[in-house]
Structure formats: structure tokens, C-alpha cells
Amino acid sequence: MLDFHKSDIPVVFVDDEQSELDAYSFLLQSMGVKKIITIKDSRSVMATLESLLTCVVFLDLNMPQKSGKEVLQELKVARPHIPVVICTANSDIETAVECLKLGAHDYLVKPINMNTFGSALRNALEISTLRQEVMNLKGFSLSQKLNHPEYFREIITKSPAMFTLFHYIEAIAPSGQPVLILGETGSGKELTARAIHDASGVTGDFVVVDVSGLDDPLFSDTLFGHKRGAYTGAEKDRPGLIKKANNGTLFLDEIGDLTKVSQIKLLRLVQEGLYYPLGSDQPKTSSTRIITATNKKLNHQVHSSEGAEEENSFRMDLFYRLSTHLLILPPLRERTEDIPLLVEHFKAKAADQMNREVVSIADSLIAILSTHPFPGNIRELKTYIFDAVARCTTRELTENDILDRLKPGMGVATKLRKDCAIDENSHKDQMGGIDALEYIFGGFPTLNQLTEYGIDQALKRSGNNQSKAAGMLGISKQALSKRLKKRRK
Ligand SMILES: Nc1ncnc2c1ncn2[C@@H]1O[C@H](COP(=O)(O)OP(=O)(O)OP(=O)(O)O)[C@@H](O)[C@H]1O
Known part of the structure; x- marks a missing residue:
């Protein structure tokens, strides 16, 4: 889910009634939407949208100068990637079907319930973000050049797979949404997280927390801080690392090891931007980008929240939230x-x-x-x-x-x-x-697989010298040659 206050995508409201424009403008503001544009004269929609890279449009149908349907048709031709939500008093099913066929993203009937409006907005913003990312990706795949190679200078590579990831990072870094980085140990996850932080252009710090081995009280204290007197020894207020990473990036490494209780707290943080310092009833808000990483196969640990009984299980809702953007680093081999x-x-x-x-x-x-x-x-x-x-x-x-x-x-x-x-x-x-x-064999190997692997390695390392290879394996040259013959058959 998308946090409105983290989205820079403008929301455009088109309605010929000034009172409607004022009411929805107020509602959007109270929801935390940063950029709101209201248009009373439907003839000016196309001109206003010209200066916008992308946006979400809420469109009335019955307007005197130009009908909503006409505007929708024009938009779908000229700016097909912009999601258009119809907001109308017309509850006629046929009109709704027609608008959806014309390419409307959603159809809301006035008076609109707050929850319905909120989820339609969230949905449209998410679609808009994704479409923007796809366009960025298309743009770079045509040019094949990074816009800012300097963000990736610490990552030494000429691998095409890594360059594809760099392009993806350039596309998603500004979104502020959570990123999950999967990759084997030592494959460069932290280095990659730093590159995302640099590419996102945020002003705050990059703060790293290794969550493995942190039980829930320690996790909460480290991240959320505490109030003075929250527990014996808490002699003064401690702000916590989320505060330190404000307007920056919090990189949570080894996320697969997070306890189940801490998972719930992290979910609240990424979903609502809220957290509670230990000993405080007052929630605090955070505007920190969360990047997580693990060398575990996290998708194998994922369970729905109700069924999450196993010791190392990971909440499905949290997994999907953290992996809004997902990066998988290839191993060195x-x-x-x-x-x-x-x-x-x-x-x-x-x-x-x-x-x-x-x-x-x-x-x-x-x-x-x-x-x-x-x-x-x-x-x-x-x-x-x-x-x-x-x-x-x-x-x-x-x-x-x-x-x-x-x-x-x-x-x-x-x-x-x-x-x-x-x-x-x-x-x-x-x-x-x-x-x-498991890295080498893709699962626990059989004795036979181990033997074959040992032979291959000995031959490679001895430059195919069978005497040397046999010596490395601790068997006679005859025994090795017998095995190789058997293998050839
Ligand atoms: N492409 C690269 N170019 C140069 N140095 C690299 C590259 N990838 C990783 N390194 C170096 O290798 C070491 C391990 O990298 P990093 O800590 O980012 O890996 P990691 O995947 O986060 O490891 P872990 O799973 O143990 O947390 C670091 O010293 C890092 O600087």
C-alpha cells in the first residue's frame, strides 16, 4: 500500500461545481496528498496536464463545457498511462460499463464513502507509480546509459545483470517505497542499499541496523527508542534509530531473522508510518525509507499471519509490503x-x-x-x-x-x-x-554428488593432471581413472 504523504504524484480533480472541488481538495489535503490541482472548466484539462509528467485524475461526468466522457476519451488517446477515476452522481450501470470500456481506471458514485475514495485513490496512485517506473525502464533500455553512474561507483561490475539492476534502481529510487534486497551472503546487498539511498536524493542519513539476534525489546529500543523510566536503567529519553534516519533511509539487514512480535511493529511502521517509543502511548510518525535485506529464501518462510506458527516464519502481509520493489542480486559465480x-x-x-x-x-x-x-x-x-x-x-x-x-x-x-x-x-x-x-548443489547433496563435485574440483585445480588430482582427493591414480571411466559410460 502507498502512503499518500510519501507520494509526489499530483492528484487532479475535475468538476464544474466549486463546492465539490473545495470539499475534495480539503479531503485530499487531510489525507496527506502533497500536490492537488482542481479544474472547474473541463476544456482546460488537456492544457493543464501538459506540464505534468504523470498524475491521477478524478473526473466528473456531467459538465457543461465538455462532458467527462469526452475528456476521458481525449486523455486515453493523448496520455494513456494516466489513471482516470470517474466520480459521478450517475449510478447507471451502462454508463459505468461504457466508461470502463473507454479506459477509466475506476468508477465511484456520489455521495462517495470516505473508505471507498481512499482505496480508489491509493490504487490509482500505485498504478501511476508503476506505470511511471515502466516508462523510466523503457527509457533507459533504449538509451542503455545510466543517468547517474556516480551512485554506483562503489559497485565494481561489468555484468549486464547488474546493470539491469542499476537501471531499475534509478527508476524506483525516487518513489520512497520499501525495497527488499535478496542475495547470498557477501553479494553486495548493503552496498546496493547505499546506492538506492544515494539515488533517491533524500537529505537524511543512511542508517544500518543488523536485526539478527535482536529480541523484540532490543529491536524496539534500537529502532523506536524509549522514554525515560520505560524500564530499569532507562535514565533518559532515547530517540531511536528511526529518528536518526528521518528523511533518509533505514537499512534493516538480516530481516529474515526478525521475531514475530517485531514483525507486527515493523508492519505498522511501513504501512502507517507510525511507531511507539518504549514507555510511550503517543505514536510518532516517521518519514524514513525502509530498505530490508536478507540472504535467506524469505519467500519460503512466508505464511499468512494466522498460520504463522513456525519458529522462523515470516508474515505474508509484511513480506509483500517490504517487497514493493524487489531486487535479487546474482551470486558472484x-x-x-x-x-x-x-x-x-x-x-x-x-x-x-x-x-x-x-x-x-x-x-x-x-x-x-x-x-x-x-x-x-x-x-x-x-x-x-x-x-x-x-x-x-x-x-x-x-x-x-x-x-x-x-x-x-x-x-x-x-x-x-x-x-x-x-x-x-x-x-x-x-x-x-x-x-x-545448498549454495553449490541447490539443496543438500547426496554422497554421490559430493564425490563427483570433489573430482571435478580436483581436476580443475590440478590443471587436469590426474596424478595431482588423485593426490588432492587422497586416492590412487588408478582409483581416480576407474571412476572417470565409469563416469564416461
Ligand atoms: N561489486 C562490488 N564491488 C566492490 N566491492 C564489493 C562489491 N560487492 C560487494 N563488495 C564488498 O564486499 C563486501 C560485502 O558486501 P556487502 O556487505 O554489501 O554484502 P552483503 O550482501 O550485505 O553481505 P551480508 O549478507 O553478509 O550482509 C563489502 O566489503 C563490500 O564493500
Whole structure:
């Protein structure tokens, strides 16, 4: 749903009765609509709309100078993307059907109930926003040039899939609506959220909150703040991070871990722009853009609010609200064309930080990295390159500076597991929430799949040298060759 006060789309009211124009103008203002245009003379509609990129039109039918039907017909020819809602005292079904056939978006019969009017307006504004986005997308797909490449300068890429996302971001950033970013751990979700913030042109701060591990009281306190005396130890008022992100962006990372109680509070915030500081009965309003991200398959966790009994379930209504705009970042292994660029970028950064002179990168290093599955994505690559630069003893970075990091048991999965002291027996045996095995195999692998994968990797990493590959696998060359023969059959 759309918050009226966050929409910049003008609402145009066309009616020959001044009292109607005044009444609806007042109503729209009280609903928080920012731009209202009233037109009494229906002949001037087209001229007035000329200067507007987009808008929503509420149109009376019975007008002396030019009928609503005529205006509707003209609008549908000249500005077909503008949603037109008919507001009339005429309850005749035939007229309604005719108007809908002519392209009216909705048909309201006066006197109009407030709720009906509100939902028609919301609907029309949403349609208008979406149509505007589509037009923006069409525009960029023709030009293929970003309007503001500077917003994306931190994201090193030449992947067409990433550029499609950048264009999408340019189209949706100004809408102020929630954005959900899905992607594997380390794939650049936070970096992308920052780009959306920059592209949206808002004046406030970009504030990051990692919600994993926050129980509801901590989540509420962190976001909404508290009143003095709200709980023992709350010695003074605390404003909360929503306040800090006012007129800016609140980036909630690891949203898939949010507790069920906190989900309800977040829903109220995104839906109504309201929140309660702990210990206060007075709601506060917020004008903060909410961007959320997770490396979990959130759509698998989604349940209707009534059926949300499972421990890690996610409310369906909240999911749809948060994903008004949805971005799915491709994992690094699906954009291997970025590996050379990223290696160069991280090498330069690391060499600069460590004051080392590393001039070149061996092609064989890029080749070996291009076959690695990178369950930890760009973060994993970054770690390897920083480590390799530190260890490099020549002016060239080669596979020798990295090979032992890619050996089984030394990969990022093992390292993270050790670093995070994750319980090996627990179902949460994951890397930052994602199971490395599931990444590679698209589900828990069978023993046979694991064996085949091991053989492939050993062959790749040994440059197809069967003796070396057999050594890496801890089997004899004969045993390996037997397996390969069996595979060929
Ligand atoms: N395309 C890129 N170019 C340069 N650096 C990148 C790129 N993508 C990610 N990085 C770097 O990789 C690291 C991880 O990125 P980021 O924190 O944005 O990932 P994430 O998806 O939010 O991770 P997590 O799921 O763990 O929260 C950061 O150091 C970031 O700067």
C-alpha cells in the first residue's frame, strides 16, 4: 500500500461545481496528498496536464463545457498511462460499463464513502507509480546509459545483470517505497542499499541496523527508542534509530531473522508510518525509507499471519509490503566476468593499504578463481585477495598466493564456521544464514554428488593432471581413472 504523504504524484480533480472541488481538495489535503490541482472548466484539462509528467485524475461526468466522457476519451488517446477515476452522481450501470470500456481506471458514485475514495485513490496512485517506473525502464533500455553512474561507483561490475539492476534502481529510487534486497551472503546487498539511498536524493542519513539476534525489546529500543523510566536503567529519553534516519533511509539487514512480535511493529511502521517509543502511548510518525535485506529464501518462510506458527516464519502481509520493489542480486559465480575487475580493484586497495607494490595479476590466478563457487561471494574474494597481497613476495599475484585458501577445509565456509563458533550439530549450521552446500548443489547433496563435485574440483585445480588430482582427493591414480571411466559410460 502507498502512503499518500510519501507520494509526489499530483492528484487532479475535475468538476464544474466549486463546492465539490473545495470539499475534495480539503479531503485530499487531510489525507496527506502533497500536490492537488482542481479544474472547474473541463476544456482546460488537456492544457493543464501538459506540464505534468504523470498524475491521477478524478473526473466528473456531467459538465457543461465538455462532458467527462469526452475528456476521458481525449486523455486515453493523448496520455494513456494516466489513471482516470470517474466520480459521478450517475449510478447507471451502462454508463459505468461504457466508461470502463473507454479506459477509466475506476468508477465511484456520489455521495462517495470516505473508505471507498481512499482505496480508489491509493490504487490509482500505485498504478501511476508503476506505470511511471515502466516508462523510466523503457527509457533507459533504449538509451542503455545510466543517468547517474556516480551512485554506483562503489559497485565494481561489468555484468549486464547488474546493470539491469542499476537501471531499475534509478527508476524506483525516487518513489520512497520499501525495497527488499535478496542475495547470498557477501553479494553486495548493503552496498546496493547505499546506492538506492544515494539515488533517491533524500537529505537524511543512511542508517544500518543488523536485526539478527535482536529480541523484540532490543529491536524496539534500537529502532523506536524509549522514554525515560520505560524500564530499569532507562535514565533518559532515547530517540531511536528511526529518528536518526528521518528523511533518509533505514537499512534493516538480516530481516529474515526478525521475531514475530517485531514483525507486527515493523508492519505498522511501513504501512502507517507510525511507531511507539518504549514507555510511550503517543505514536510518532516517521518519514524514513525502509530498505530490508536478507540472504535467506524469505519467500519460503512466508505464511499468512494466522498460520504463522513456525519458529522462523515470516508474515505474508509484511513480506509483500517490504517487497514493493524487489531486487535479487546474482551470486558472484553467476557473474564471473566481474572476477578480473574485482581482483584488480581489491589488489589495488590492499597494496595501497599495505604499502606494497604488486604490479600484475597472473592469468592463471583469474582462471582458478573463475572456477571457484564462492559461497561467500565478493566478501570471500576480497578476503583472499587482501591475504594474497600480504603474502605475495614478488611483484605479481599468482595462484600460489591463494591456492591453500581454496583447498577443501580452508575455504570460507570452514573459516566462518570456526570464526562464528557455530554448533555443527545444529540446523543453523550455516554461513551467515546460508548453507554452503545448498549454495553449490541447490539443496543438500547426496554422497554421490559430493564425490563427483570433489573430482571435478580436483581436476580443475590440478590443471587436469590426474596424478595431482588423485593426490588432492587422497586416492590412487588408478582409483581416480576407474571412476572417470565409469563416469564416461
Ligand atoms: N561489486 C562490488 N564491488 C566492490 N566491492 C564489493 C562489491 N560487492 C560487494 N563488495 C564488498 O564486499 C563486501 C560485502 O558486501 P556487502 O556487505 O554489501 O554484502 P552483503 O550482501 O550485505 O553481505 P551480508 O549478507 O553478509 O550482509 C563489502 O566489503 C563490500 O564493500
